[in-house]
Amino acid sequence: MRILPALFILLAVVSLRAEPLLPPNARVAVIGDSITEQKIYSKYVEAYLLACTGRDDIKVFQFGWSGERAGGFAARLENDLAVFNPNVATTCYGMNDGSYKAYVPQIGAEYEKNMRAVVAGLQKAGVKVMAIGSPGGVDPDFFNRPTVKGEVYNDNLAHLRDIAKKLAEENKQPFANVHDTMMSALTKSKAALGKGYGPFGGDGFHPSAAGQLLMAQAFLKALGFDGEIGAITVDMKGQATASSGHIVKAGQGGTVELESSKWPFCFDADPKNAGSNRSILPFTSFNQDLNRLTLRVKNLGSSKAKVTWGPQSREFSREQLDVGVNLAAEFTQTPFDGVFAALSNAIALKQTYETTLIKSFVTHMRVVAAEAAEEPKVAVALTKLKKKFADEHARQDANARRLIKPVIHTIKVEEIR
Numbered sequence: 001m002r003i004l005p006a007l008f009i010l011l012a013v014v015s016l017r018a019e020p021l022l023p024p025n026a027r028v029a030v031i032g033d034s035i036t037e038q039k040i041y042s043k044y045v046e047a048y049l050l051a052c053t054g055r056d057d058i059k060v061f062q063f064g065w066s067g068e069r070a071g072g073f074a075a076r077l078e079n080d081l082a083v084f085n086p087n088v089a090t091t092c093y094g095m096n097d098g099s100y101k102a103y104v105p106q107i108g109a110e111y112e113k114n115m116r117a118v119v120a121g122l123q124k125a126g127v128k129v130m131a132i133g134s135p136g137g138v139d140p141d142f143f144n145r146p147t148v149k150g151e152v153y154n155d156n157l158a159h160l161r162d163i164a165k166k167l168a169e170e171n172k173q174p175f176a177n178v179h180d181t182m183m184s185a186l187t188k189s190k191a192a193l194g195k196g197y198g199p200f201g202g203d204g205f206h207p208s209a210a211g212q213l214l215m216a217q218a219f220l221k222a223l224g225f226d227g228e229i230g231a232i233t234v235d236m237k238g239q240a241t242a243s244s245g246h247i248v249k250a251g252q253g254g255t256v257e258l259e260s261s262k263w264p265f266c267f268d269a270d271p272k273n274a275g276s277n278r279s280i281l282p283f284t285s286f287n288q289d290l291n292r293l294t295l296r297v298k299n300l301g302s303s304k305a306k307v308t309w310g311p312q313s314r315e316f317s318r319e320q321l322d323v324g325v326n327l328a329a330e331f332t333q334t335p336f337d338g339v340f341a342a343l344s345n346a347i348a349l350k351q352t353y354e355t356t357l358i359k360s361f362v363t364h365m366r367v368v369a370a371e372a373a374e375e376p377k378v379a380v381a382l383t384k385l386k387k388k389f390a391d392e393h394a395r396q397d398a399n400a401r402r403l404i405k406p407v408i409h410t411i412k413v414e415e416i417r
Contacts, residue, residue, distance in 0.1 A: 074118050138150045184284070230262055260409065304318060307325070309334065
């Protein structure tokens, strides 16, 4: 009987891990400064939510603004979010809030005051889930500010990380530890690839694709995704099976044809260049935490086998295939690469439009609103403009979603004797 309480605890942990925090019909606002406005980690987050979760009820809008501090967003929050009405948000402030100098208590007090205003504003706007993110970090080998050395500024950002964590805990919201996720991978990657490897960008703080993947990882983990893309079992003497999101079209004798509506997250090609998101994978747990498409093989009659998936083949031992190999991590070319790239490009276009929409029109509605309230003609013109922009945004969103279709692909397992 003593086993039962432990079993209940284990089941509860598994249940919690398997349930992402995004509600039905989630509307996710990705909020932050110029790092967010780069539209790279925000693109990765949106691509993952649309293609890798198996859900079609998620919408994403990017609200990045270059040079912004938390107080700047607090001032525009009510007006700008009204264009999207999110119920989920991610926030990433602190890089500018640190003022590019050594930490002093006044910096922390100002950041905390403004972040409290952001949290209160999001709650008032109807946001139920907010992944409160820490600032990231800087790369001392590339960060070149006359006011502060990189190591000293990372100490500043670590203080702001702790404040963001405190606010998340106080408000019972998830905390996205962007800072530690980035700094841990930076240390490991520098040790392996040298000081010339720059995942945090040429200026040391606007991350390249490698660093941006780390940011996406922190936010996706905070939002509760367990990373289970799918599980496929090939029986060398029987019928293949697959988990939800993957339909076995045919599967006998080591070959299985699948129709997959849940895609693995796909990476670009270069394993050493910081401009490639693939280059950071050996130094972080993205694939283990968020991107597991697992192949298991039963009744293998040899000590190893060749697995062919799309254009690439790899060899694995019987022990590896018995436990399961993560196809998304083991294969550098996949049958999903083309469709994933097309989706990412469409999302990038949509998010570029979102930046233009917010910075060129929506935020200025605060000024026009008073005049529109007094002048009917202005109000009519403003309504027409709003509809025009909303229609264009809906068109671009639909263009991206149109690319999300089940992918037909084949896995072939051949015994090696």
